[in-house]
Each structure stands twice: as structure tokens, then as C-alpha cells.
Amino acid sequence: MRLPLAVLALCVSAGLARAAPDAQDFETIARGRALTVAADCQACHTAPGGQPFAGGRPIETPFGTILSSNITPDPDTGIGGWSDHDFVAVLQKGRGRDGQHIYPAMPYTYTARATHEDDLAIRAYLATLPPVRRAVNDDTLPFPFNIRAALGIWDRLFFTKGTFRPVPVKSAEWNRGAYLVTGLEHCGMCHTPKNLLGGDRSGRALQGYALQGWFAPNITDDRRRGLGSWSVDDIVSYLRTGHNRFAAAAGPMAEEVWVSSQGDDMADLHAIAVYLKDQPGQDVSAAPLDPHRPDMAAGAAIYADRCSACHTPDGAGVAGLFPRLAGGPSTQSIDPASIVRVILRGARSVSTQAAPTGPGMPSFAATLDDREVAAVATYVRNAWGNAAPAVTPARVAADRASLADRPTD
Ligand code: HEC
Ligand code: HEC
Ligand code: HEC
Structure with missing residues (x-):
């Protein structure tokens, strides 16, 4: 479609040019929306009863409680004035706009696995949200964690940069599941055991972790402590509905299903399940306690x-x-x-x-x-x-x- 120049100039000056995105933009925004849901950005970036994405939700971490940021397109208190480069640096490197370190309460150790293209799609979607003016007070962490520079050391210990690399011997579906679970879906943020400093314990991925007064169980294929007895379809129906023939999701997992996985694409849920079923468990044998105790x-x-x-x-x-x-x-x-x-x-x-x-x-x-x-x-x-x-x-x-x-x- 060609518009006369004068009309185009009018549209631009009235700010309408952005309101009329072309088909490719629509496609990107729709994909960005799906990824934003999969990554749960809204849940963490919305205060209880607050405006969506305007930040201020307290996030419990092993160091203390920290408040999430306003990520609406407001130019002063949100990310409206940020370049794509600034935005991608948060997701890929855990660095804020002026290069300062972000707390790992923002799951950048996981979002770093996402592709540049997916990051930009998320940004494109966030840019369509109504801007909300709301300054979020800085965090209230005890010394030394209130020094952002200390987080550089944390990063060196526990943060491996780099986007996801497909494993060639595995199927395309397995790789899609791996991309989501280890990346934007950040399942390990809750399900992987942490060391004393809150870093993921390497070699123990998805083997269970206590948080917020709950235990996020082992979700490897471990027969006793994990999903060994669940089929791929059992996992899909749990993530889609919060229930299956074995379990019902409560607490943080109920929220995860409600705000995120119930909206995921069925093919993606299937891929996640295929990947989880291929994570080896430890299958330690255990004997039940004596019934006469x-x-x-x-x-x-x-x-x-x-x-x-x-x-x-x-x-x-x-x-x-x-x-x-x-x-x-x-x-x-x-x-x-x-x-x-x-x-x-x-x-x-x-x-x-x-x-x-x-x-x-x-x-x-x-x-x-x-x-x-x-x-x-x-x-x-x-x-x-x-x-x-x-x-x-x-x-x-x-x-x-x-x-x-x-x-x-
Ligand atoms: C588990 C909770 C959680 C999830 C999920 C989460 N965030 Fe965050 N995010 C935070 C917290 C907490 C901060 C503040 C970190 C800090 O101040 O160091 C933050 C900071 C940010 C910032 C930096 C803003 C600023 O002003 O410095 C951006 C941008 C951001 N998040 C975008 C996203 C996007 C996009 C997603 C989804 C892909 C997402 N976040 C998912 C908790 C989360
Ligand atoms: C915010 C923390 C959090 C995130 C993120 C999270 N989980 Fe969970 N998950 C939990 C908790 C807590 C439970 C235990 C809920 C209960 O006891 O009802 C749980 C339970 C589960 C269960 C059921 C296990 C059982 O035996 O009942 C499965 C399967 C599961 N999660 C898969 C996932 C997958 C896959 C992801 C990523 C897409 C994910 N979870 C992300 C916290 C989380
Ligand atoms: C009135 C019916 C009822 C009674 C009585 C009851 N429960 Fe439950 N229980 C439920 C329901 C319904 C759920 C699932 C809640 C949900 O959707 O999160 C549940 C969930 C559970 C879970 C979590 C299972 C999972 O997969 O996360 C455990 C453990 C449990 N009950 C143990 C008990 C014990 C022990 C008792 C007795 C002290 C008990 N229940 C009595 C109805 C009941």
C-alpha cells in the first residue's frame, strides 16, 4: 500500500505510523506475546493489585527481598527510552541500562539462552503495552548484596553466558523443549537445587528445591522422586490444566500454570515434556519405614x-x-x-x-x-x-x- 507523502507525514506527526504496523510486525508482536507469556515476565513484573508490567512486586531471594522493575514503555519510569541494545543486555548479560549488574532475581541466567530474535520479539510486544508512570523504589538487601558490583563476582561464579546450542544427536522436538526449559521458561529457577549463594548447583538440574515455604519437586525422570511414572501426556495435561491423574498444582506452581503454561502452545508443552522425560534421575533405592513404628x-x-x-x-x-x-x-x-x-x-x-x-x-x-x-x-x-x-x-x-x-x- 502506498500513501501520498502528505498523508504519511500527517500519520507520522500524529504518531499513527506505529499504530499501523505491517504484517511482519504483527507476526513479530504475536510471537513476542507468546514468548512473554512463556517467560512469565508479567507475573514478576506486576505488583499485587498493580498495573500489569509496571513493576514493584517483591521477589524473595536467598539474599533478601527485591522489587521488580517497571517494564512498560513509559519513557521516564519504564523502558520506553531504552534502545533494543539496552533491553537485550538485561536478558542476555544481566546488565542494566548504565551497565550496572542486575540481581539474579531477574532470571537472566536462563533468559540468556534465548535467541536475539526472540528477545526483540518480546521487546516489540512490550512496546505495544500502555505506558504506566510508576517509579519503583530500590531494593532493600543487606550488605554486601546491596552493592551491585558484588554481583560481578556472583556472575563469574554462577553465570554462563551464551545462547542455547542445539544438541545435534537429539530430535528437533527435544531441542525445542531444552531451549524453553533451560531458557525463557526458567523452570530450574524453582526446580534446581541452589548453593548457599543462590547459584544453581551444577549437575543437579531440576532435582528439586525449597522456595517460599514450598518444595518444587524433582522433575527429572527419576522413578521415585521425579516424573518417572508420568507419561509425556500426563506432563502436558498438568502444565495445561494444573491437574492430571497424579497431582494438582498448588502455590507457586499454580501461579505458573495460571499465568504461563496454560497459555503455551500445545506443541511447546509436548516438547517440554519430551525433554523432561529424557533427564536422567538418580533412582536411589529407598525402603519404606516400618509400619509398626x-x-x-x-x-x-x-x-x-x-x-x-x-x-x-x-x-x-x-x-x-x-x-x-x-x-x-x-x-x-x-x-x-x-x-x-x-x-x-x-x-x-x-x-x-x-x-x-x-x-x-x-x-x-x-x-x-x-x-x-x-x-x-x-x-x-x-x-x-x-x-x-x-x-x-x-x-x-x-x-x-x-x-x-x-x-x-
Ligand atoms: C522471577 C521473576 C522475574 C521474571 C520471570 C522476570 N523478571 Fe525481569 N526483573 C525481575 C527483577 C526482580 C528485576 C530487578 C532486578 C534488579 O533491580 O537488579 C528485573 C529487572 C528487569 C529489567 C531491568 C529494568 C530496569 O529498569 O533496570 C528488565 C528490562 C526486565 N526485568 C525484563 C524482563 C522480561 C522481558 C521478562 C520476561 C522475559 C522478565 N523480566 C522476567 C524479576 C523477574
Ligand atoms: C515459581 C516457581 C516455579 C516455576 C517457575 C516452575 N515451577 Fe514447577 N513447581 C513449583 C512448585 C512449588 C511445585 C510443587 C507444587 C505442589 O506441591 O502442588 C511445582 C510442581 C511441578 C510439577 C509437579 C510435580 C509433582 O510431582 O506434583 C511439575 C511437573 C512441574 N512443576 C513442572 C514445571 C515446569 C516444566 C516448569 C517450567 C515450564 C516449572 N515447573 C516452573 C514451582 C515452580
Ligand atoms: C475434603 C477432601 C480432602 C480431605 C479430607 C483431604 N484432602 Fe488432601 N487434597 C484434596 C484436594 C482437592 C487436593 C488438591 C488441591 C489442589 O488442587 O491443589 C488435595 C491435595 C493434597 C496433597 C497435595 C498433593 C499434590 O499432588 O500436590 C496432599 C499431600 C494431601 N492432599 C494430603 C492430605 C492429607 C494427609 C489429608 C488428611 C490429613 C488430606 N489430604 C485430607 C482434598 C482433600
């Missing part, structure tokens, strides 16, 4: 009384309603944070476009004491072929106290 016997009685009506006496659950507790990583994780939390707090089902809200689980905080919660958790972790370390009453007491400081979710 006092805590196991007490736990069996509490289970029969309080839990079996929903989760069924053999722990098989009811598909789509009550999660299966026999087998699977969420009950047998080394760290019992999630099971203790679910018993104390109850759990609300995540509702997605693909699955409306299911039934919830009541809280047992008022009706079971620390010893009883520990016993029933220990029982569930060691019944029906499950095997995992016992949960102590002291652990339940500690989790009960720390949960008291957390808002319900």
Missing part, C-alpha cells in the same frame, strides 16, 4: 479418619478431583515442605481455561497438633510403596511458625 501406626489411624474419604484408603485418589498420594514426587520429596504446608494450610485448586476450579482441601492446622501432622505426613510418605524420610514434630512446629508470617495464597 509409633508414628507410622498413629499416622495410619489419622489418615483413615481424616484423609481417606477424599484421597481413598489406598492413596489412589480420584482422577480430576482428589490427587493421588501413592507414588510420585510431591509426596516423596526429600524435603517435606509442600506436604506439611498443604496439611496445615489446605489447598485451593487452580482453575484454568482447560479445567474449571475443582474441589479444595481443608486446613488441618486447628484440628491436628504438630505430632499428629508429622505422623500423618510420615505415613503418607511411606504407605502404598512410597518411601521417604520421616517428618518430625519439630519440623512441623518450625513450618507452622514460619507459615504464620506468610500471607495465604
Whole structure:
């Protein structure tokens, strides 16, 4: 389409030129939107009840809490005045506009794997958002982490730069899954064990990590602690709906499904599942605890009384309603944070476009004491072929106290 010059000049002066992108721009923006959803940018960059992408959400890190930035196109308080080069430097290098280090609460150790082209597509999409004027106060980290320069050392220790390199012996689908999981989807940010400084523990990718009072389980193909018993389709349906015949997503994973994976392309979810099923587990053999131990016997009685009506006496659950507790990583994780939390707090089902809200689980905080919660958790972790370390009453007491400081979710 050719416009007379005068009309074109008018459009430009009225700022309409950008409002009439050509087909290729549309394609880029649509792709950028899908990548922005996959990467969860909105979840972290939106304060509770705040304007989308305008920043200010507190992000818990091993060093302290830090606030996310305004990434709307506002020229003063957002990234409207940034060049593409400035923007790409954040995602690829963890460097801010004036070259200062960004905190790894922004998952640049993962986004660095994305291609330049994908970064620019995300930028193109963000540029179409309404600008929001909102200055975000700087972070409140204790010394020495409040010195951004110290992060240079952190980067040298834990940050490998460079975009994703396909593995030639693997299929195109596997490589697509690897690109997403190790890159923009940053699954390892929650699921990979961290060292004391919050860096990913190398060689332990996706083997499980405790965060925000939850445990993000092992999602390798490990038979006992991981997804060994899940099929590719089981993984796809969990990521798409928050449920499958084994589990129901709660806490940070419910949010992940709600804001991100439920909107992912089916082919991408399939690729993610294919990649996860190919991550070797450790498959350490473990023997269940003796059913005659006092805590196991007490736990069996509490289970029969309080839990079996929903989760069924053999722990098989009811598909789509009550999660299966026999087998699977969420009950047998080394760290019992999630099971203790679910018993104390109850759990609300995540509702997605693909699955409306299911039934919830009541809280047992008022009706079971620390010893009883520990016993029933220990029982569930060691019944029906499950095997995992016992949960102590002291652990339940500690989790009960720390949960008291957390808002319900
Ligand atoms: C897990 C939470 C999280 C996710 C996911 C996340 N960010 Fe961030 N981001 C942060 C935090 C926290 C900061 C502030 C870091 C700092 O101040 O050092 C930040 C900083 C930034 C900055 C720097 C802004 C500035 O003013 O310096 C940009 C740009 C940015 N993020 C873009 C993105 C994009 C694009 C995505 C999706 C691809 C994304 N972020 C995903 C948490 C996140
Ligand atoms: C913000 C942190 C976070 C991110 C990001 C995240 N997860 Fe999770 N994930 C969790 C937590 C916490 C749980 C445990 C939820 C529960 O107990 O209901 C979980 C549970 C799961 C489970 C179920 C395991 C089970 O046995 O019940 C799967 C599968 C999973 N995540 C896959 C993924 C994949 C794939 C990604 C990346 C696309 C991802 N997660 C990103 C925190 C996260
Ligand atoms: C009224 C029915 C009901 C009762 C009673 C009940 N639960 Fe649940 N439970 C549920 C539902 C529904 C969910 C899934 C919540 C969700 O969607 O996140 C669940 C989730 C769980 C989970 C998390 C499973 C996963 O895959 O993440 C565990 C563990 C659990 N329950 C254990 C127990 C124990 C132990 C008891 C007894 C002390 C109990 N439940 C009693 C309905 C119930």
C-alpha cells in the first residue's frame, strides 16, 4: 500500500505510523506475546493489585527481598527510552541500562539462552503495552548484596553466558523443549537445587528445591522422586490444566500454570515434556519405614479418619478431583515442605481455561497438633510403596511458625 507523502507525514506527526504496523510486525508482536507469556515476565513484573508490567512486586531471594522493575514503555519510569541494545543486555548479560549488574532475581541466567530474535520479539510486544508512570523504589538487601558490583563476582561464579546450542544427536522436538526449559521458561529457577549463594548447583538440574515455604519437586525422570511414572501426556495435561491423574498444582506452581503454561502452545508443552522425560534421575533405592513404628501406626489411624474419604484408603485418589498420594514426587520429596504446608494450610485448586476450579482441601492446622501432622505426613510418605524420610514434630512446629508470617495464597 502506498500513501501520498502528505498523508504519511500527517500519520507520522500524529504518531499513527506505529499504530499501523505491517504484517511482519504483527507476526513479530504475536510471537513476542507468546514468548512473554512463556517467560512469565508479567507475573514478576506486576505488583499485587498493580498495573500489569509496571513493576514493584517483591521477589524473595536467598539474599533478601527485591522489587521488580517497571517494564512498560513509559519513557521516564519504564523502558520506553531504552534502545533494543539496552533491553537485550538485561536478558542476555544481566546488565542494566548504565551497565550496572542486575540481581539474579531477574532470571537472566536462563533468559540468556534465548535467541536475539526472540528477545526483540518480546521487546516489540512490550512496546505495544500502555505506558504506566510508576517509579519503583530500590531494593532493600543487606550488605554486601546491596552493592551491585558484588554481583560481578556472583556472575563469574554462577553465570554462563551464551545462547542455547542445539544438541545435534537429539530430535528437533527435544531441542525445542531444552531451549524453553533451560531458557525463557526458567523452570530450574524453582526446580534446581541452589548453593548457599543462590547459584544453581551444577549437575543437579531440576532435582528439586525449597522456595517460599514450598518444595518444587524433582522433575527429572527419576522413578521415585521425579516424573518417572508420568507419561509425556500426563506432563502436558498438568502444565495445561494444573491437574492430571497424579497431582494438582498448588502455590507457586499454580501461579505458573495460571499465568504461563496454560497459555503455551500445545506443541511447546509436548516438547517440554519430551525433554523432561529424557533427564536422567538418580533412582536411589529407598525402603519404606516400618509400619509398626509409633508414628507410622498413629499416622495410619489419622489418615483413615481424616484423609481417606477424599484421597481413598489406598492413596489412589480420584482422577480430576482428589490427587493421588501413592507414588510420585510431591509426596516423596526429600524435603517435606509442600506436604506439611498443604496439611496445615489446605489447598485451593487452580482453575484454568482447560479445567474449571475443582474441589479444595481443608486446613488441618486447628484440628491436628504438630505430632499428629508429622505422623500423618510420615505415613503418607511411606504407605502404598512410597518411601521417604520421616517428618518430625519439630519440623512441623518450625513450618507452622514460619507459615504464620506468610500471607495465604
Ligand atoms: C522471577 C521473576 C522475574 C521474571 C520471570 C522476570 N523478571 Fe525481569 N526483573 C525481575 C527483577 C526482580 C528485576 C530487578 C532486578 C534488579 O533491580 O537488579 C528485573 C529487572 C528487569 C529489567 C531491568 C529494568 C530496569 O529498569 O533496570 C528488565 C528490562 C526486565 N526485568 C525484563 C524482563 C522480561 C522481558 C521478562 C520476561 C522475559 C522478565 N523480566 C522476567 C524479576 C523477574
Ligand atoms: C515459581 C516457581 C516455579 C516455576 C517457575 C516452575 N515451577 Fe514447577 N513447581 C513449583 C512448585 C512449588 C511445585 C510443587 C507444587 C505442589 O506441591 O502442588 C511445582 C510442581 C511441578 C510439577 C509437579 C510435580 C509433582 O510431582 O506434583 C511439575 C511437573 C512441574 N512443576 C513442572 C514445571 C515446569 C516444566 C516448569 C517450567 C515450564 C516449572 N515447573 C516452573 C514451582 C515452580
Ligand atoms: C475434603 C477432601 C480432602 C480431605 C479430607 C483431604 N484432602 Fe488432601 N487434597 C484434596 C484436594 C482437592 C487436593 C488438591 C488441591 C489442589 O488442587 O491443589 C488435595 C491435595 C493434597 C496433597 C497435595 C498433593 C499434590 O499432588 O500436590 C496432599 C499431600 C494431601 N492432599 C494430603 C492430605 C492429607 C494427609 C489429608 C488428611 C490429613 C488430606 N489430604 C485430607 C482434598 C482433600
